[in-house]
Amino acid sequence: MGNCRSDSSLARYVSVNATTLSLPQQTELTNRCPFQTADLTRSIDSQIIGNSITSYLFKKEAFLSSDDVQSPGAALAGVYYVFGRTADGCYTEPMAVTVRIDACQNSISPCMSNPATVVARIDSMNWSKGVVYVRGKLGGSAERASWQSSGGGLFTDTGLQTRYLLSEIDRQRGTVAFTLTVADPDGTGPCVGATDQLTAVRAESSRLLTEAGKQITDKLTSGAVVAVDESGEGVFIPEGFSPNGDGIHDRFVIQRVPPDVVIRLEVYNRWGHRVYMNNAYENDWDGTTNQVSTGTGQSLPDGTYYYQVRLSDGREFARFLTLAR
Structure with missing residues (x-):
């Protein structure tokens, strides 16, 4: 206020040096018979882990926001991307790893060495509005799953994350059971599918x-x-x-x-x-x-x-x- 002025501050200079972190690794992998999958962790140089790189991520595409590889230890043929992470939170450039699967005698099916798994959960529910939000997560050799309910309501989407519209039966019972099912990945073969179940219950204090x-x-x-x-x-x-x-x-x-x-x-x-x-x-x-x-x-x-x-x-x-x- 008035004519008061502060002394001028001293100049401060900040410099940022760009560095590119690389992740030495093996860029091509093959399976080890009799298995028909490859272990992506074999692509990592073990001497790097625990030194400058403290952990690593396996991704399906060459950017961090892409989907994770569900089972890095049992990867099918294809191209995958590995990111290293330092202790201070920096990430390396993505390194591509190509997996080739060779034929084996008396081979073990991928779904045997990497069984299908599925987990279901409830994100939120609102009985007064007749809506339950559910979500599923797949693992192993699981690729697709389907939702079912005990009350005959409607699922508004066929994906893993969906909204369920309560039926009159659900409302009358005050409860509805959900089942998330992964089909048998090899039909009549030795592998099996997977299921997970959960139940949504209206609290006794809820009065619609x-x-x-x-x-x-x-x-x-x-x-x-x-x-x-x-x-x-x-x-x-x-x-x-x-x-x-x-x-x-x-x-x-x-x-x-x-x-x-x-x-x-x-x-x-x-x-x-x-x-x-x-x-x-x-x-x-x-x-x-x-x-x-x-x-x-x-x-x-x-x-x-x-x-x-x-x-x-x-x-x-x-x-x-x-x-x-």
Whole structure:
């Protein structure tokens, strides 16, 4: 403030010297009969480990963010990349290692020396919104896996990381079991697949709460969802409709929504594909799709669909509906 000034500071110079770390290694590997895989760790110069390089990574491509090699000790034919890591966190340039697999008499199948493994886990779950997020990890000779549930809900993706939409059975039970299965890698051969199971359980304290109220079943509406807020006013969402042109329940009509509240509606089929979306829904859905991927304007087949309703006042509801003409 005022006319006060500080003394000038002394200049400080910082220099950074670029260094390139290399990782001496064997760049070509072959299997050792009778095994039909190669050990990538044999490519590393053991005199380097524990000296300037303290650890190493095996990658499928020549950059650090690429996928790890699942089983470096049992690699199939191909090109892999090795990174060394120093104690201060620096990485070497990637070094390519080519694996060649030679034929052997009385060979041992790769899936015998490197059995398939799988691990399943739950990332998160929200019973009030009807969603459980699950994730899987493969190891050994496992290449693909498939999810199954005990309650007949929908998986929105076929990959290892997916979202599961709870079914009515899941909600009633308050629990759902998941199974992640890796198929037998060699069919009728000596190898076997792998499975892992886990169970998601709704906490006893959970009462199907939404962010701004609670969900109950209205006995007078055959299972329709009535969302009751603190004021006692409810939003009525039917359990289904019949768009057959007879003038009765031809539209999916959400009732008891305040006039200043905007409705966002999304509907998914049993395979997790979105078939309808409207960010300002006005109770005019007639059972046709408005999504290009499912044929805009086409009538949807009868069946069970999963919907998500989001209101602009913060309330959200997610359940199943029945479309029956």
